[in-house]
Amino acid sequence: MNQLTDTVVMISPDQFGFNHQTATTNVFQNKVNIEEKELQKKALQEFTNMVSLLKSKDINILILPSRKDVVTPDAVFPNNWFSSHGKGKIVLYPMLAVNRRAERQPDALKKVLSQAGINNLKIINMSNQENQGKILEGTGSLVLDRKNKVAYAMESPRTTKIMFDLWCKKMDYQPVFFHAYDKNNLPIYHTNVVMSVGDGFSVACLESIKDPSEKQMLKERLETDGRKLIPISLKQKYSFCGNILQLKSTKGDRKIILSLTAFEAFLPDQKNQLEKFGELVVVDIPTIEKVGGGSARCMLAEIFL
Numbered sequence: 477m478n479q480l481t482d483t484v485v486m487i488s489p490d491q492f493g494f495n496h497q498t499a500t501t502n503v504f505q506n507k508v509n510i511e512e513k514e515l516q517k518k519a520l521q522e523f524t525n526m527v528s529l530l531k532s533k534d535i536n537i538l539i540l541p542s543r544k545d546v547v548t549p550d551a552v553f554p555n556n557w558f559s560s561h562g563k564g565k566i567v568l569y570p571m572l573a574v575n576r577r578a579e580r581q582p583d584a585l586k587k588v589l590s591q592a593g594i595n596n597l598k599i600i601n602m603s604n605q606e607n608q609g610k611i612l613e614g615t616g617s618l619v620l621d622r623k624n625k626v627a628y629a630m631e632s633p634r635t636t637k638i639m640f641d642l643w644c645k646k647m648d649y650q651p652v653f654f655h656a657y658d659k660n661n662l663p664i665y666h667t668n669v670v671m672s673v674g675d676g677f678s679v680a681c682l683e684s685i686k687d688p689s690e691k692q693m694l695k696e697r698l699e700t701d702g703r704k705l706i707p708i709s710l711k712q713k714y715s716f717c718g719n720i721l722q723l724k725s726t727k728g729d730r731k732i733i734l735s736l737t738a739f740e741a742f743l744p745d746q747k748n749q750l751e752k753f754g755e756l757v758v759v760d761i762p763t764i765e766k767v768g769g770g771s772a773r774c775m776l777a778e779i780f781l
Contacts, residue, residue: 477562479623479675480724483536483779485588486527487579489552490542492519494767497573498550501633502665503658504714505769518763523552526759526775530733533757534725538779540588546578552764553774555668556613557603558585561622561647562780564597569614570606572634577606594781600646605639612639616666616774621673625649626697630656630670632663652697656684659710668773669713674722674732677704677753681713706749708742715741716771722754723778730754735761735772 493512499505508515527537542551550556550573557580559567566585571577586597602612612618617635619628627649629640637653644651656670657663664670664684671680678698685691698705708717720734732754734742739758742750750756765771 477622477625478780479621480722480730481778481780482534482724482726483538483592483781484723485538485540485554485585485777485779486523486775487540487551487554488542489516489519489523489764491547491549492516492552492764492768493549495549495573495575497575498769501572502769503660503662504665504669504765506766508767515763515767519552519767522761522764523775526761526772529757529759533731533755534727534729535723535731536726538588538592540581540584543578543581548575548579550576550768550770551579552768553616553770554579554777555615555774558582558777559614559618560777560779564594565600566597567600567614567643567647568603570603570611570639571613572606572611577603589779594779602639602643609636610639611636612643613666615778616668618643619667619671619673620649623675624701626652628652628654628667628671628673628694630654630664630667632665634665635667652694654685654690654694655687656681657686658684668719669716670718671698672718672720672722672773673698674753675730677706677750679706679708679718679720681708681710681718683710684713704749704753706746708746712741716765717741719771719773721773721776721778723776731757733757733759733772733776735759735765737762737765738771
């Protein structure tokens with residue numbers, strides 16, 4: 477399995493807004509004093525600019541509109557409800573917030589993929605577990621070393637160990653489970669805020685992990701096969717420095733997608749280290765980050781053919 481893809485699905489933030497149902501578990505969300513229509517206009521402009529920039533870098537973007545029949549304020553973050561794993565495998569995930577469960581639209585996804593020449597999909601539906609409180613929110617909960625088939629996850633209300641273990645068994649991945657906390661000693665909502673794994677490097681906020689044995693275990697696993705580990709601080713984590721994604725262009729060039737917030741928080745030496753593994757593609761998404769509580773990686777659902 478390749479670690480990198482040149483194709484992603486993005487979903488337009490047609491009904492973007494502050495999601496009260498997710499705010500209790502996501503400290504990165506913030507209310508702003510802006511009218512709803514203006515807020516959606518800002519988010520849509522940020523989305524459109526990001527799509528244009530990624531296309532200019534030869535990333536293949538498949539755009540899926542938000543559902544029209546129900547309000548889904550977080551639809552711009554599609555990587556939480558599905559993931560792609562080659563050979564047509566698509567996994568659908570159990571979500572914590574009721575209004576986020578409505579984001580799933582597998583039929584519309586099939587149509588978009590079919591139009592791109594991707595057919596014969598095999599849907600693995602794990603979403604029926606959510607009614608029993610068994611939650612796993614896609615590649616928000618999971619950070620994947622696809623090349624070595626290792627899955628990283630940290631426990632939170634949005635990531636239960638029983639579902640993580642089940643996923644690893646179904647997908648034949650080695651599990652690496654740990655605990656990480658924010659500055660108020662609460663579990664961080666998603667693993668992909670704490671860390672990212674690319675081809676040849678990883679980024680991780682080891683400061684968030686209180687248990688010394690878990691911290692050492694994670695460090696050692698991330699440095700396996702000579703992978704370069706770039707540690708980030710707690711402060712940098714809050715600037716979404718862990719929420720980055722390495723892709724490749726259709727020409728095979730490596731790109732690292734990150735927000736302007738994250739770019740400005742990385743130290744010069746860290747940027748130099750990252751640039752060894754790909755061009756830094758910086759997207760400006762302040763409204764989506766501040767109100768939605770997710771960043772560039774959350775907006776990209778990778779498609780592996």
